[in-house]
Amino acid sequence: MREWAPRIGTLPRGTAGRLLAVALVTVVALSVLAPHADAQRRRTRPPAPPKPDMAISQTRITPNYAFKGEPAANIRFCDTTSNVGKKRSRPILSKMRVLGPGVNVVVAVRVGPQLEPGTKQRGCGRGRARLGALNLPLGAYDVMVCAEDRGAGDRRPGNDCQLFRDGFFVVKRTLTGAANGTGPFLFAGPLAESWQTNGLTWDFKGPVVRKGRFEYTARGSVSYRSVMPSTTGCARQGAQTDFAPTGTLTLDYGTSEYQLVGRTSAGFTYAVVGECDPADGPANPIWADSGIGTGRALPLPFGTEVIAGRREEDETVYNWSFS
Secondary structure, three states, X not given: OOOOOOOHHHOOOOHHHHHHHHHHHHHHHHHHHHHHHHHHHHHHOOOOOOOOOEEEEEXXXXXXXXXXXXXXXXXXXXXXXXXXXXOOOOOEEEEEEEEEOOEEEEEEEEEEOOOOOOOEEEEEEEEOHHHOEOOOOOEEEEXXXXXXXXXXXXXXXXXXXXXXXXXXXEEOOEEEEEEEEEEOOOOOOOOOEEEEEEEEEEEEOOOOOEOOEEEEEEEEEEEEEEEEOHHHOOOEEEEEEEOOOEEEEEEXXXXXXXXXXXXOOOOOOEEEEEOXXXXXXXXXXXXXXXXXXXXXXXXXXXXXXXXXXXXXEOOEEEEEEXX
């Protein structure tokens, strides 16, 4: 038996047009009702649950530096954390993070209590003991201190942190090395007098009087020697050691520059004797000079471990190397 299937061509005249009109009316009606249905769903949707909202303020890092190679546990920071949300928080975890070229490390933490809405709490954190000795590169770091709700979420994470540009410095407590040089004595030429430090150590002076600027004082001795051959018309020689020279090394991590100068102690002299009348040395009492008298400083890039240089001024030469 042949199955029956209706064909549009068999519909009574005008029926197809009426069906098309009904379909168009239905589409228009649905498009009008859809926004009203969406609005109704929005009105019946339950409001978002309240959340805590951590806000951090009054952050202080004292001191704002630490010595490389010493325990990271010595680092200390304090902050005030407020809950400006509408729900009690979980216990608060504050983290101090240092940021530098190739460095992104949490160096100190503090655990705070739960905070009720509208309350705040001030506390201090210590360096992470599990870091052991602090072995970060020398230099200036940006610091980010953040207060985190441990598990309950946060309504506005944007107010959880404070950022401090060049807010923390990793430096050395002492530097050791040597300095030497040569210079003229009377008319005997540029190599007539020479000097060499012995057991030279630069010790951190403290306190820091300007952000990022660290000063060190010299400790050790410097030995002088003068030799004037007969070709000068008067052969003479002499030598002596100054056991209390003075010196200042300034490492400015804020500007990434350094300067140094060293001088013999007040009253230090030695006799240079020979064929002619004796002369008193030193003719070059300054035993180290990076150009501090010129007002110029030398570059100190981030991560610099060895501070070494050479400077020539007229016939005088200065060499130094410390680490």
